[in-house]
Amino acid sequence: MTAAVRTRGLRKEFAMGWFRGRVLAVEALEMEVKPGEVFGLLGPNGSGKSTAMKMILGLLRPTSGEAEVCGYRAGTMAARRQIGFLPENPYFPNFLSGAELIRYYGKLSGMGGASLERRIRELLDLVRLGGEAGHRRLRTYSKGMLQRAGLAGALVGDPEILMLDEPTAGVDPAGSREIRDLILELKQRGKTVLFSSHLLEQVEDVADRVIILHRGQKLREGRLDELLTRKNEWEIKVEGLPENDRKEMRAWIEKRGARVVGEGAPRERLEDYFLRSLPEEKRR
Ligand SMILES: Nc1ncnc2c1ncn2[C@@H]1O[C@H](COP(=O)(O)OP(=O)(O)OP(=O)(O)O)[C@@H](O)[C@H]1O
Numbered sequence: 593m594t595a596a597v598r599t600r601g602l603r604k605e606f607a608m609g610w611f612r613g614r615v616l617a618v619e620a621l622e623m624e625v626k627p628g629e630v631f632g633l634l635g636p637n638g639s640g641k642s643t644a645m646k647m648i649l650g651l652l653r654p655t656s657g658e659a660e661v662c663g664y665r666a667g668t669m670a671a672r673r674q675i676g677f678l679p680e681n682p683y684f685p686n687f688l689s690g691a692e693l694i695r696y697y698g699k700l701s702g703m704g705g706a707s708l709e710r711r712i713r714e715l716l717d718l719v720r721l722g723g724e725a726g727h728r729r730l731r732t733y734s735k736g737m738l739q740r741a742g743l744a745g746a747l748v749g750d751p752e753i754l755m756l757d758e759p760t761a762g763v764d765p766a767g768s769r770e771i772r773d774l775i776l777e778l779k780q781r782g783k784t785v786l787f788s789s790h791l792l793e794q795v796e797d798v799a800d801r802v803i804i805l806h807r808g809q810k811l812r813e814g815r816l817d818e819l820l821t822r823k824n825e826w827e828i829k830v831e832g833l834p835e836n837d838r839k840e841m842r843a844w845i846e847k848r849g850a851r852v853v854g855e856g857a858p859r860e861r862l863e864d865y866f867l868r869s870l871p872e873e874k875r876r
């Protein structure tokens with residue numbers, strides 16, 4: 593099967609002027625995203641996530657190495673046509689409405705007429721900007737609404753691959769959860785999603801596989817379920833076990849040479865607690 597995205601020895605150096613030398617932003621990156629996968633590009637600020645994405649998009653030329661999209665060389669028309677892109681901190685002309693923004697993207701990719709108008713309505717509904725919201729100017733949108741409008745724009749040509757550079761940056765937890773759900777919906781429709789994010793709790797919810805970059809180099813790579821499963825540990829959740837029986841259980845465990853490394857009442861994830869604490873209408 594042709595990979596949705598593949599890079600080989602991808603490298604990018606930025607020249608900073610002759611006396612300040614060079615910045616190595618991405619080094620020898622080998623990466624393969626399979627069709628239908630949700631793939632997370634993780635790493636601290638400045639680790640090369642955006643630079644790698646821009647090379648895959650053909651917006652930046654690699655210093656060496658190569659990137660392919662569905663088998664086409666990155667940057668060619670054929671490759672670009674496969675991708676919808678939501679940049680990091682997107683700038684949108686704020687005098688446009690959400691609908692007009694999507695129309696603008698649609699026209700850029702050669703669409704028009706009744707089919708474009710139908711697509712605009714579909715997308716506004718998909719990103720929950722249907723009705724009045726889609727016709728308001730972007731100036732009046734919240735950060736979450738803006739990101740969703742941008743996402744709708746990226747989806748206009750029904751691309752097979754979505755590349756989202758920090759789609760939830762600056763978005764509140766309810767808004768982030770909506771974007772997360774959208775990513776899952778896209779996956780269900782068979783789309784490939786390559787995204788970067790610092791919100792690891794969310795990454796945990798959506799990503800099939802991740803790469804962790806550090807100073808341009810790949811530090812870790814793998815399926816999340818494999819990376820996060822601690823194979824040498826075993827966890828049993830119990831309800832209604834009295835204190836005395838717990839003592840007995842601990843003794844039983846120790847007798848077998850095992851060690852209790854964690855114990856206690858199960859913990860809720862912060863995201864769930866936070867959202868539960870808000871009044872119902874704020875959660876939407
Ligand atoms: N146009 C550029 N000119 C010079 N250096 C650059 C340029 N773009 C990126 N860099 C440098 O390349 C490195 C990687 O940057 P990049 O933006 O890819 O990181 P990132 O992982 O996306 O970070 P963040 O999480 O902050 O978005 C950084 O050291 C950055 O300063």
Ligand SMILES: [Mg+2]
Nearest residue numbers: 641642643680
């Ligand atoms: Mg970035």
